[in-house]
Amino acid sequence: MSTFDYDLFVIGGGSGGVRSARLAASLGKRVGIAEESRYGGTCVIRGCVPKKLYVYASQFAEHFEDAAGFGWTVGERQFDWSKLVAAKDAEITRLEGLYRKGLANAGANILNTRAELVGPNSIKLLATGETVTAERILIAVGGRPSAHGSLPGHELCIYSDDAFDLKELPQSILIAGGGYIAVEFANIFHGLGVETTLIYRGKEILSRFDNDMRQGLHAAMVAKGIHILCEDIIMSVEKTDDGQRRAMTKAGETLVVDQVFLALGREPNTASLGLEAAGVVTNDRGAVLVDAYSRTNVPGIFALGDVTDRVQLTPVAIHEAVCFIETEFKGNPVSPDFDLIATAVFSQPEIGTVGLTQDQAAEKFEDLEVYRAEFRPMKATLSGRNEKTIMKLIVNAADRKVVGAHVLGHDAGEMAQILGVVLKAGCTKDDFDRTMAVHPTAAEELVTMYSPSYRIKNGERV
Ligand code: NDP
Numbered sequence: 001m002s003t004f005d006y007d008l009f010v011i012g013g014g015s016g017g018v019r020s021a022r023l024a025a026s027l028g029k030r031v032g033i034a035e036e037s038r039y040g041g042t043c044v045i046r047g048c049v050p051k052k053l054y055v056y057a058s059q060f061a062e063h064f065e066d067a068a069g070f071g072w073t074v075g076e077r078q079f080d081w082s083k084l085v086a087a088k089d090a091e092i093t094r095l096e097g098l099y100r101k102g103l104a105n106a107g108a109n110i111l112n113t114r115a116e117l118v119g120p121n122s123i124k125l126l127a128t129g130e131t132v133t134a135e136r137i138l139i140a141v142g143g144r145p146s147a148h149g150s151l152p153g154h155e156l157c158i159y160s161d162d163a164f165d166l167k168e169l170p171q172s173i174l175i176a177g178g179g180y181i182a183v184e185f186a187n188i189f190h191g192l193g194v195e196t197t198l199i200y201r202g203k204e205i206l207s208r209f210d211n212d213m214r215q216g217l218h219a220a221m222v223a224k225g226i227h228i229l230c231e232d233i234i235m236s237v238e239k240t241d242d243g244q245r246r247a248m249t250k251a252g253e254t255l256v257v258d259q260v261f262l263a264l265g266r267e268p269n270t271a272s273l274g275l276e277a278a279g280v281v282t283n284d285r286g287a288v289l290v291d292a293y294s295r296t297n298v299p300g301i302f303a304l305g306d307v308t309d310r311v312q313l314t315p316v317a318i319h320e321a322v323c324f325i326e327t328e329f330k331g332n333p334v335s336p337d338f339d340l341i342a343t344a345v346f347s348q349p350e351i352g353t354v355g356l357t358q359d360q361a362a363e364k365f366e367d368l369e370v371y372r373a374e375f376r377p378m379k380a381t382l383s384g385r386n387e388k389t390i391m392k393l394i395v396n397a398a399d400r401k402v403v404g405a406h407v408l409g410h411d412a413g414e415m416a417q418i419l420g421v422v423l424k425a426g427c428t429k430d431d432f433d434r435t436m437a438v439h440p441t442a443a444e445e446l447v448t449m450y451s452p453s454y455r456i457k458n459g460e461r462v
Contacts, residue, residue, distance in 0.1 A: 002135050003133075004121060004133045004134050004135045005030075005032070005132045005133045005134060006030050006031060006032045006109075006132065006133070006134040006135070007024065007029040007030045007031065007134070007135050007136065008020070008021070008024045008029055008030075008031045008032075008134060008135070008136045008137075008138060008329075009031070009032045009033070009034075009115075009123055009132065009134035009136070009137050009138070010031065010032070010033040010034070010137075010138045010140055011033075011034055011115045011116075011117075011123065011137070011138065011139050011140065011141055011273070012033075012034075012035060012041065012138075012139065012140035012141040012142060012269075012305070012307070013033055013034070013035030013038075013039040013040070013041060013099070013110075014035075014040065014041020014042055014043065014044075014140060014141075014142045014305060014306075014317070015041055015042075015043050015044075015305065015314045015317045015318050015321075016140040016142075016304045016305030016317030016318060016320055016321045017033060017035075017041070017138065017140030017141075017305070017321075018033070018039065018040075018041070018099050018102070018103060019317075019318050019321035019322065020138050020140065020304070020321040020324055020325060021033040021103055021106075021108045021138075022102050022103055022106045022108060023106075023321070023322070023325040023329075024108075024325055024329055025103070025106035025107045025108040026106040026107070027325075027329050027330070028107075029329060030109075031106075031107070031108040031109065032108070032109040032111060032132060032134065033103060033108050033109070033110060033111065034111040034112075034113050034114070034115035034123070034125060035110075035111070035112065035113075036112075036113060036114035036115075036126075038092075038096050039096050039099040039100050039103075039110070040092065040095055040096045040099050041142055042142050042143070042306070043314040044092055044095050044096065044099065045092055045096070046160065046161045046164060047160070047314075048314055049091070049092060049095060050088050050092060050164045051164075051184060051185075051188070051346065052346060053084075053087075053088050053091065054084070054088070054164070054188045054192075055184070055187070055188055055191075055346045055348070057079075057084050057188075057191075057192065058187065058188045058189075058190070058191025058192050058348070059191055059348065060079075060191075061077075061079075061191055061192075061193065062191070062348075062385070064077055065383070065385075066379070066383035066385055067383075068383075069382040069383040069384050070382055070383070079169075079192060079193060081166075081168065081169035081192070085164070085165060088164065111125060111127075112127065113125045113126055113127030113128065114126040114127070116272065116273055116274040116277075117137065117139075117273060117274030117275060117277055117278040117280070117301075118131060118274055118277050118278075119277060119278055120278050120279065120298050120299075120300060120301065121133050121134060121135065121137070121300060122134075123137060124274070135300060136300050136301075136302065136328060137278075137300065137301045137302070138301075138302045138303070138304065138324070139270075139273070139275075139280070139288055139296075139301065139302070139303040139304075139307055140303070140304055140305045140307065140317070140321075141268075141269040141270065141273065141307050142268075142269050142305055142306045142307055143266040143267055143268050143269050143306035143307065143309075143312065144161070144266060144267060144269050145159035145160050145161060145181075145262070145263070145264075145265075145266055145267075146262075146264050146265045146266060146267050147159075147262075148176075148262050148264050151234060151235075151236070151237065151262070152235075152236040152237070152238075153236050153237030153238050153239075153245075153247075153260075154237065154262065156237050156238070156239055156245055156260065157237055157245070157259075157260040157261065157262045158259055158260070158261050158262070159261070159262055159263075160181050160185070160261075160263060163185060163261060166259070169192060169193075169194060170189075170194055170257070170258030170259040171194060171195060171258050172194060172195040172196075172197075172256075172257040172258050172259075173189050173194050173195070173196055173197070173257055173258060173259045173260070173261055174197045174199060174234070174245070174247050174255050174257045174259070174260045174261070175189070175196065175197070175198050175199070175260075175261045175263060176198075176199050176200075176233070176234050176260070176261070176262050176263060176264060177198075177200065177262065177263035177264045177265070178198070178200030178201070178202055178204075178205040178206060178207060178230075179206065179207075179263065179265065180206075180345055181263035182198060182200070182205075182261075182263035183198070183205055183206060183217070183221075183345055183347045184345060184346050184347055185261060185263065186198045186221065186226050186347075187221065187224075187226070187346075187347045187348040190221075190224060190225065190226045191348065195257075196226050196227065197226070197227040197228075197229065197255060197257070198221075198226060198227070198228045198229065199229045199232055199233065199234060199249060200228070200229070200230050200231075200232075201231065201232070201233045202230065202231070203230055203231060204218060204230060205217065205218055205228065205230070206345065206351070208357075209345070209351060209353060209357065209406075210353065210357040210358055210359075210392060210404065210406040211357070211358065211359065212358070212372065212390050212392055212406065212408070213351045213353065213390065213392075213406050213408050216374075216388060216390045216408045217345075217347055217349065217351060217408055219388075220348075220349055220387060220388070220408075221347070221348075223386060223387075224348075229249070229251070229253065231251070232249045232250055232251040232253065233249065233250050234247045234248070234249055234250075234260070235248050235249060235250050236248050237260050240256060244256050244257060244258055245257055245258070245259065245260045247260050266306065266312060267285055267286060268282070268285060268286045268287040268288065268306065268307045268308075268309055269306075269307060270282055270286045270287070270288060270307060271286065275288070278298055278301060279297070279298050280296045280297065280298050280301055280303075281296065281297045283309070285309060287307065287308055287309030288303035288307050288308050289308075290302070290303050290304070290308050290310075292335035292336075293323070293324070293327050293333065293335055294308070294320055294323070294324045294327075294336075302324060302328070304317060304320035304321055304324055305317035305320065305321075308320075310338065311338055311341060313341065313343065315341075316336070316338070316341065319336050319337075320336045322334075323335060323336045339424075340354055340355055340420065340423050340424050341354070341420070342354035342416040342417055342419060342420030342423075343416065344412060344413030344416050346413065349387065349389070349408055349409050349410060349412065350407075350408070350409065350410065350411065350412040350413050351406070351407070351408050351412055351413075352406075352407045352411075352412030352413045352414070352415045352416030352417075352419070353404075353405070353406045353407070353412075353416055354404070354405050354416055354419050354420045354423050355394070355402070355403050355404035355405055355423050356394060356403045356404040357394075357404060357406070358370060358392070358394055358404065358456070360404070361394045361396070361403050361404055361456075362456045362459050363459070364403075365396045365397075365398065365403070366398070366457065366458055367396070367397035367398060367455065367456075367457050367458075368394055368395065368396060368397060368455060368456040368457075369394075369395040369397050369429070369452035369455055370392065370393070370394055370395070370452060370453055370454050370455070370456060371392065371393040371394075371395065371429075371449035371451075371452055371453055372390070372391070372392045372393075372449070372453040372454075373389075373390070373391045373392075373445045373449055373453075374388055374389070374390045374391075375388065375389055375445065376388060376389070377389045377409060377410060377442055378440060378442070379410070388408075388409075389407070389408060389409030389410070389442050389445075390406075390407070390408040390409065391406070391407050391408075391409070391442075391445050391446055391449070392404070392405070392406040392407075393405050393429065393432065393446065393449060394406075395428075395429045395452075397455070399428070400428035400429050400430055401426060401427075401428050401429075402422070402423055402427055402428065402429055402432065403423075404423075405419040405422070405423060405446070407419075407446075409442055410442065411442070411443075415443050415446070419446075432446065432447050432449075433447065433450060435447045
């Protein structure tokens with residue numbers, strides 16, 4: 001019998017922490033889990049889930065407009081922000097309950113407290129001042145929005161954590177950043193009727209995505225009425241006499257808006273966690289350094305999810321948790337596989353993507369075939385909406401393997417999930433070609449692009 005209080009103590013009740021605790025407890029291990037805020041973590045409480053609900057809310061304006069082309073007359077429309085916030089709150093409370101129930105049913109000890117390391121096997125529970133011991137400790141405390149403290153006036157700005165629960169829907173907003181959060185929220189706020197401006201330091205939004213997706217989405221957002229300022233940054237933010245925010249940009253613009261929203265990346269939540277006391281090593285961003293099995297440099301201490309700054313995505317944290325449990329409690333060493341992670345940006349239209357961008361593929365392979373289709377989605381014919389779907393397959397000519405698949409359009413995220421399986425299985429373009437189309441869908445285009453649109457040889461388009 002172990003002399004420790006717990007076989008596993010998990011710090012952090014988000015996606016990775018809860019999954020680890022639940023799986024270990026269901027194996028009969030003595031598990032404690034501590035969360036200082038709400039169970040569910042960033043994804044459930046202030047990330048993916050409320051974001052997707054707000055995306056749905058923001059799409060209705062276009063649905064109502066599109067309805068006319070299909071014979072409907074839609075009456076007077078009104079949007080009530082406080083009703084949306086309340087409905088969202090009810091749903092995340094329900095989900096939080098499910099997370100807690102799953103833990104309780106598995107037999108984990110659920111603690112509502114901040115927990116900090118005080119030694120290699122010891123954790124202090126701040127709510128009671130008690131110190132508990134554990135044979136294994138898992139750090140799964142996630143991340144937080146970068147405060148961007150060097151920006152004069154950053155304390156007048158909001159972050160993604162605040163955006164869901166604003167007391168009032170602003171009439172105008174300036175969003176800084178060109179990544180997932182900035183782009184998704186720009187579309188949400190615009191859809192809800194907010195005058196929206198996005199400001200991004202680079203040449204084109206979504207720097208890690210394929211250029212066709214980036215340019216296609218940029219054009220679609222501008223066509224909707226979202227203002228996008230590229231190659232510019234906010235230099236300072238101040239409060240105006242009537243309570244608005246005045247932002248000055250490097251290019252000399254002065255923007256007066258109700259809210260300034262900083263979406264400039266996220267950083268690991270490791271401040272004051274007691275990592276030094278336990279001897280756990282972090283990188284210069286404060287992320288806990290781990291090996292392929294989520295082991296830190298201290299035997300018995302592990303870390304997974306956003307706090308390790310590997311890939312900041314919920315399904316990745318969950319996958320890391322499953323691998324951790326297999327390795328540590330089931331005697332079956334498995335390391336997470338980070339290759340070919342499909343992902344979606346819930347912009348409007350969505351981006352769904354897996355594998356290499358054209359530029360990445362061109363650096364890796366000598367001879368590429370690029371299959372590209374750009375078309376008006378069927379719904380837009382009757383609605384009259386001026387929108388485009390773009391699909392792109394990148395194929396390594398040498399072995400015909402599809403190395404990248406990118407979609408901009410309705411339900412692109414849903415398609416990305418299936419494309420993820422397809423690319424993971426190593427399918428070739430010939431496999432796509434011999435697959436029967438599902439008609440009439442947009443996705444059928446993925447299996448009917450028979451001739452390459454162009455080739456890229458040694459980095460040059462031919
Ligand atoms: P991202 O890393 O996606 O984007 C950060 C953005 O901020 C980039 O455009 C970056 O520019 C810019 N930036 C960073 N530092 C500065 C600076 N000092 N000055 C000006 N601009 C700066 O982070 P997000 O905050 O949008 O999201 C965090 C993570 O959360 C994502 O990486 C993603 O993994 C996850 N997420 C996933 C979602 C999904 O799956 N749909 C949704 C939301 C979040 P540059 O590109 O030039 O570096």
